[in-house]
Amino acid sequence: MRPEARRYRQNGGVDAELQRKRTNDKKKADEDDISQPGGGGGGGGGGGGGVALPVIRSFALRLLVVLLFAAASMTILFVPTSTRRGTSRSEDSSFQVRGSLRNTSDEKLLRWLQDTGELTALRSSLDVGGALKIGLVNFDDKSSTLPWEVFSGGETPRLIRFEAVSENTSWSDLYPEWIDEEERWNTPTCPHFPMPTKHKNLNLHLVAAKVPCDRAKDPKDWTRSVKRLHTLLVAARVALDTGQRQQGYTYVLLDDECRPSPNIFPCRELVSHQGSFWLFKADLKRLEKTLALPPGSCQLSVPITGNRRAPRKHASREAYATILHSAQFYVCGAISLARSIRMSGSKRDLVILVDENIHPHHREGLEAAGWRVIQIQRIRNPKAEPESYNEWNYSKFRLWQLTEYHKLIYIDADIILLRNMDFLFQMPEISATGNHESMFNSGVMVIEPSNCTFEMLMQQINEVESYNGGDQGYLNEVYTWWHRLPKHMNFLKHFGLNDSEELAHRLELLGSEPPVVYAMHFLGLKPWLCFRDYDCNWNQQKLHEYANDAAHARWWRVHDSMSKKLQGYCLLRSKQKASLEWDRRQAEQQRFPDGHWRIKIRDSRLRTCFEEFCYWESMLWHWGEDQQQPPPSRAALVDNNSAAAVVTT
Incomplete structure (x- = not known):
């Protein structure tokens, strides 16, 4: 532990520089007294000795007290946990910083961190005389590191410096609406996110980061802050590069008035949280996989082609x-x-x-x-x-x-x-x-x-x-x-x-054989709610953008591969049959140029009824041939259970 940190701890949080200045001034005054041959002009050599002796005795006594106090403090600091098993954590002197901390934000954080007890146990597991190694991310270079040094047990914390991301980088650069996934015209790229230099021999027990939060200024889009994301990714990168590999995890402490990104630092790894303080026990294997991905959707996280075999380990x-x-x-x-x-x-x-x-x-x-x-x-x-x-x-x-x-x-x-x-x-x-x-x-x-x-x-x-x-x-x-x-x-x-x-x-x-597409998402009226003969989205002008007979046919191939029992769950209700015929007649009246309304329906479900009322044609009479509004069941047939509703997707 540096002398100034020891003084910081011993003097109950009095400013280290002020205390050092007072100590140095007093020491200098004592030395001046000792060096005076006559003790202030009191006469000859014998008289001078008589005056200086009490000063030397007083200085020696003070020095002896200071040394004894320092020895006692060091003994308490490094005594093994096994000798203090009967001592409660609040009485444990090996990791006490409470009395040595002033009322600054860092020290409030350290008081809370001490109360969690998590790092106290880690500190106790180290070799006798060992100290926690701490890295500080996004801390002001002018900030005092003395509280962190006291907290660690004598190890000077490492200030992690990194270059800021360009001010011209916006969230839309990281998350563009469209990228050339198939690289038909260009290769997608992402903005540069500078990361700290990796030090081979630097191993940390704790990475602490101050994360910017603009929620007060931007309550709607504070989660889409480039600077905030950059700081979180830097903290994660430092944790990965300096973590205790043999243990498989490292501690990450975030001072964040907002909520940390749940897929950079997931809540299942959260050890403790209070106010703006978040302590995580970050899984290094997970971090390695996560940080190997692009910093945004500016590039694909999965190659569009390549090996698609999945391990069966889990x-x-x-x-x-x-x-x-x-x-x-x-x-x-x-x-x-x-x-x-x-x-x-x-x-x-x-x-x-x-x-x-x-x-x-x-x-x-x-x-x-x-x-x-x-x-x-x-x-x-x-x-x-x-x-x-x-x-x-x-x-x-x-x-x-x-x-x-x-x-x-x-x-x-x-x-x-x-x-x-x-x-x-x-x-x-x-x-x-x-x-x-x-x-x-x-x-x-x-x-x-x-x-x-x-x-x-x-x-x-x-x-x-x-x-x-x-x-x-x-x-x-x-x-x-x-x-x-x-x-x-x-x-x-x-x-x-x-x-x-x-x-x-x-x-x-869509028409490629074998299929290029992995999953087909059916927007608009669903295939099982149409007759199999063609995509019924053709019969409504506003749904033409969802109409495609090839996609419709693909779904019916899956249907036809099912057992008859399962196909029975795809029958049409009488009301739906009437709705489909209503739409066809409307398309015929408007003479839609695609001409699907001319196709004769051969779907066997048209003649299959599983309800008490089977006369769907009478519903058309009830609705009226001249009625301009669609049947009342229309909305329920178009919307779906996901957020990918027709209008909003």
């Missing part, structure tokens, strides 16, 4: 998951999703969450398709209108309670897999495809179940503003730092593009 703790709540419309979709996953060759578990509104008959069908059915209590979106499509879609948060699984690939029930995606289990939370601006699409995403994450999501349910009013907008506000998957892994069935070249390319991808 296969028993990995699962595909989806959710059904509030209505029966997506039962057939979930059954076809399960079938497509098995057709892709995956043997991972299939888990589906359902609420009390899903009828036992439909649950039997889901189980027959291979789903493990788990009933949940649905979660209401407090900001949604009653009976709206997004009223209960915060129920998706229940996925984080499936803690028997290490990883989940969540997939909306209006998606089918065309290729195996097991390799995505290697990706961290949140990995997803881009949607618009800096947002991701929650239709396919990798998540890591954790009860504390679920609690975090629930705690903020009244605060977070969702841009689309649904779970997708909510999750985008919590997980602003996410990892981009290729659009092939959540290929949106959407063709309303002004760019004819891009439209032609999407159509080419």
Whole structure:
């Protein structure tokens, strides 16, 4: 321990420089007294000696007291824990800094850190005389490091310096709406995020960082601060580069008035939290995988081509998951999703969450398709209108309670897999495809179940503003730092593009054999709610952008591979048959140029009835041939359980 740090500790927090100045001045005065031959001009040599002797005796006594006090302090500081087993932590002198700290922000932090007891145990496990090695990230060079040195037990902390990211770098540079994933025109690049120089022999027990938080100035977009993200990534990089590899973890202390990014420092690694202080026990293997990824969605986190084999090391703790709540419309979709996953060759578990509104008959069908059915209590979106499509879609948060699984690939029930995606289990939370601006699409995403994450999501349910009013907008506000998957892994069935070249390319991808696309996301009216003969989105002008017969046919191939029993869950209700015929007649009246309204319906479901009332034609008479409004069931048939509703995706 440096002398100034020892003085800092011994003098109850009196400013080190002031105390040193007083000590030096007094020492100088004593030395001047001793050096006087006559003790202030008192006469000859004998008289001078008589005056100086008391001064020497007084100085020696003071020096002896100081040495004894210092020896006692060092003995207390380095005494082994085993000799103090009967001493409570509040009485443990080996790590006491409480009396030596003044009322500064650093010292408040250190008082709290001492109270957690976590690092006290680590300090006690070190060799006799050992001290904690601490690195300080984003600390002012002028700040006193003396409190940290006292806290460590005598080791001078290392100030970690790093170059600031360019002021011209914006969040949209890190998270652009579009990148050239297939590198048809250029290779996507990311802004430069400077990192500290790595020192081979530097090993730290604790990395402390001061993280900027602009929530007061920017309450809406404080989570999208480039400077903030840079500081968090630097802290994570220093922890990885200097961590105790043999232990597999290192401690990270954040002084952050905001909430740390949950997928850089996840709550399951949180040891203690109070106010703006957060202590994490960071897993080094996880950090290594996370920091190997791009700093934003400016580049793909998974190559668009290459080896797609997934290791089976943790296969028993990995699962595909989806959710059904509030209505029966997506039962057939979930059954076809399960079938497509098995057709892709995956043997991972299939888990589906359902609420009390899903009828036992439909649950039997889901189980027959291979789903493990788990009933949940649905979660209401407090900001949604009653009976709206997004009223209960915060129920998706229940996925984080499936803690028997290490990883989940969540997939909306209006998606089918065309290729195996097991390799995505290697990706961290949140990995997803881009949607618009800096947002991701929650239709396919990798998540890591954790009860504390679920609690975090629930705690903020009244605060977070969702841009689309649904779970997708909510999750985008919590997980602003996410990892981009290729659009092939959540290929949106959407063709309303002004760019004819891009439209032609999407159509080419869709028709490729063998498939290039991994997962097809059916927007608009769903295939199982249309006649199999053609995509019924053609019969509504506003839904033409979601119409495509090739995509429609792909879904029906999956349907046809299912058993007759499972196909029975995809029958059409009488009201839906009437709605489809209504749309066809409207298209005929308007003479839509695509001409799908001319196609004769041969779907056998048209003649199959499983309800008490089977005369769907009479519904058309009731609605009236001249009625201009669509049938009352239209909204329920278009919207879906995910945030990827027709209008908002």
